[in-house]
Amino acid sequence: MASYPPISPLPTTRRQLIGALQNAQDASSVFDLAVVGGGATGLGVALDAASRGLKVVLVEANDFAKGTSSRSTKLVHGGVRYLARGNIGLVREALHERSTLLRNAPHIAQPLAFIVPAYQWWESAFYGLGLKMYDALAGAAGLGPTTLLSRSQTHKALPTVRMQGLRGGVQYWDGQFNDAQLAIALARTAAREGALLVNYMKASRLLFTDDKVSGLACEDVLTGLPYEIHARCVVNATGVWVDALRAQDGQIQQMVAPSQGVHMVVDAKFLPGQQALMIPKTSDGRVLFAVPWLGKVILGTTDTPREDLAIEPFAFEEEVNFILREAARYLQVAPQRSDVKSIWVGLRPLVKPPHDEGGPTQALSREHTVLVSRSGLVTVTGGKWTTYRAMAEDVLAHCADAGLLPQRASRTDHLPLVGAEPTDRSPQSLSAVQGLHSYGSEQSWVAQLPGHDVELTPGLTVAMVRFAARHEYAVHVEDVLARRSRLLFLDAALAVQLAEVVGRVLHEETGLDPDVAGFVQLAAQYQL
Numbered sequence: 017m018a019s020y021p022p023i024s025p026l027p028t029t030r031r032q033l034i035g036a037l038q039n040a041q042d043a044s045s046v047f048d049l050a051v052v053g054g055g056a057t058g059l060g061v062a063l064d065a066a067s068r069g070l071k072v073v074l075v076e077a078n079d080f081a082k083g084t085s086s087r088s089t090k091l092v093h094g095g096v097r098y099l100a101r102g103n104i105g106l107v108r109e110a111l112h113e114r115s116t117l118l119r120n121a122p123h124i125a126q127p128l129a130f131i132v133p134a135y136q137w138w139e140s141a142f143y144g145l146g147l148k149m150y151d152a153l154a155g156a157a158g159l160g161p162t163t164l165l166s167r168s169q170t171h172k173a174l175p176t177v178r179m180q181g182l183r184g185g186v187q188y189w190d191g192q193f194n195d196a197q198l199a200i201a202l203a204r205t206a207a208r209e210g211a212l213l214v215n216y217m218k219a220s221r222l223l224f225t226d227d228k229v230s231g232l233a234c235e236d237v238l239t240g241l242p243y244e245i246h247a248r249c250v251v252n253a254t255g256v257w258v259d260a261l262r263a264q265d266g267q268i269q270q271m272v273a274p275s276q277g278v279h280m281v282v283d284a285k286f287l288p289g290q291q292a293l294m295i296p297k298t299s300d301g302r303v304l305f306a307v308p309w310l311g312k313v314i315l316g317t318t319d320t321p322r323e324d325l326a327i328e329p330f331a332f333e334e335e336v337n338f339i340l341r342e343a344a345r346y347l348q349v350a351p352q353r354s355d356v357k358s359i360w361v362g363l364r365p366l367v368k369p370p371h372d373e374g375g376p377t378q379a380l381s382r383e384h385t386v387l388v389s390r391s392g393l394v395t396v397t398g399g400k401w402t403t404y405r406a407m408a409e410d411v412l413a414h415c416a417d418a419g420l421l422p423q424r425a426s427r428t429d430h431l432p433l434v435g436a437e438p439t440d441r442s443p444q445s446l447s448a449v450q451g452l453h454s455y456g457s458e459q460s461w462v463a464q465l466p467g468h469d470v471e472l473t474p475g476l477t478v479a480m481v482r483f484a485a486r487h488e489y490a491v492h493v494e495d496v497l498a499r500r501s502r503l504l505f506l507d508a509a510l511a512v513q514l515a516e517v518v519g520r521v522l523h524e525e526t527g528l529d530p531d532v533a534g535f536v537q538l539a540a541q542y543q544l
């Protein structure tokens with residue numbers, strides 16, 4: 017990686033963002049590209065385009081990554097199970113992207129060993145062979161060799177795994193990351209490349225000139241004030257919500273079949289250590305993970321078709337029971353409802369095949385789709401976090417092919433994200449509690465702020481809240497406690513206890529209403 021001088025973090029105060037948007041009101045000021053949606057997909061597109069030298073604006077109706085992009089299993093993976101379905105191209109691309117992300121954001125994404133325990137005589141050989149193929153596909157992008165483990169080696173790696181009937185296991189390598197942190201890093205890197213990104217700014221209407229999409233009518237969600245954005249190209253990257261914008265463009269056939277996934281978080285004592293547990297086939301044929309993450313363990317997930325598209329979906333009782341029941345089959349001490357520190361739900365934007373008859377969402381493709389409508393609206397959805405960068409390249413290629421943007425080469429393959437500039441400290445494992453180390457090369461900026469020595473809870477200082485307000489687009493308590501720090505996702509009750517003090521610091525910084533009450537109400541949904 018090239019050596020970079022320390023770059024001072026850009027300010028992201030509301031006044032500056034709105035000021036920049038206001039300056040762009042004048043119709044003579046036209047953006048090359050306007051992106052709607054600040055999740056993995058939209059942020060990836062904004063960064064790719066801005067780093068090609070294009071004039072880019074992105075609007076997000078909520079906070080960045082408030083949608084699906086903060087609710088993933090947090091794996092940077094090739095997708096072993098897609099290999100089982102013979103989808104070699106998808107796996108190979110994701111494996112390439114896995115190593116690209118680990119290189120460009122080593123403070124956010126790291127390798128992780130996964131162990132598949134074997135209870136049947138055939139399992140070690142069967143999964144071992146499949147995972148060796150996975151290694152072979154990764155080639156030079158491999159993170160470590162797949163190895164067969166004896167019963168005692170499996171026990172040593174996973175001391176709390178159920179021993180009754182255990183024969184051995186298979187260890188393989190993939191990656192894990194902090195999804196919301198990556199989203200903020202993408203936003204900030206895109207801003208560093210010249211893009212204007214505004215959260216809490218809803219695209220309420222598409223604008224048309226001579227039947228071609230020419231911009232967006234937007235509403236500031238915090239003030240209700242209207243803004244207009246004029247752009248040569250508009251990309252709809254609104255995840256499971258793409259069909260709403262497509263409908264305004266006259267596209268009535270639905271593109272997305274949403275499927276919800278539930279995760280629950282328990283204390284590290286249920287799976288101490290640094291390795292993750294992977295169950296390739298649960299009692300109903302799904303994959304289940306138990307993953308050490310930021311000092312806790314994530315259990316999940318489910319795959320349940322869902323028609324309504326709430327920004328905060330709730331878990332079904334069957335999903336909670338399913339995860340607890342399956343975890344109990346593989347762990348010596350079964351987590352109970354009372355052990356669950358946080359429960360969160362995300363909606364997968366799975367792309368419907370044409371003439372979809374409905375059916376299990378597990379069978380739907382995980383690939384992304386890009387469509388350019390007759391009026392020039394570019395819609396992208398599907399895919400996964402791991403491949404956000406490749407998806408962005410594909411979107412830009414479609415825009416260029418449609419004559420909406422100039423042909424220019426992508427630069428993101430070797431573009432380090434904010435915080436990734438080389439430091440003398442090597443990144444700490446993501447199984448450790450989040451802390452100053454999570455800021456990578458920006459640690460010293462955070463450590464200089466007032467309140468760096470005032471710890472609100474291990475891993476969260478007053479200075480970090482100030483940094484979130486000054487440089488990471490945070491406005492509300494939720495932005496800090498759910499996505500800059502991940503406390504809501506790790507321990508919802510503790511997050512509630514900190515809401516008042518975080519709100520006070522935020523208000524001091526921004527002068528805006530930090531919406532403490534809204535956060536407390538939301539956090540109730542994250543507790544069982």
Ligand SMILES: Cc1cc2nc3c(=O)[nH]c(=O)nc-3n(C[C@H](O)[C@H](O)[C@H](O)COP(=O)(O)OP(=O)(O)OC[C@H]3O[C@@H](n4cnc5c(N)ncnc54)[C@H](O)[C@@H]3O)c2cc1C
Nearest residue numbers: 053055056057077083084085088089091219255277401402
């Ligand atoms: C349970 C689960 C587990 C997953 N696990 C993994 C994993 O381990 N690894 C992996 O690689 N992938 C994983 N994924 C997939 C990955 O999380 C998603 O593919 C990705 O986050 C989708 O990002 P997106 O930007 O398309 O959608 P979103 O993150 O939902 O972003 C869309 C954004 O658009 C905004 N928006 C909507 N309408 C408007 C509007 N009118 N104006 C402005 N903004 C608007 C929304 O507020 C939202 O923030 C998982 C997904 C789920 C559901």
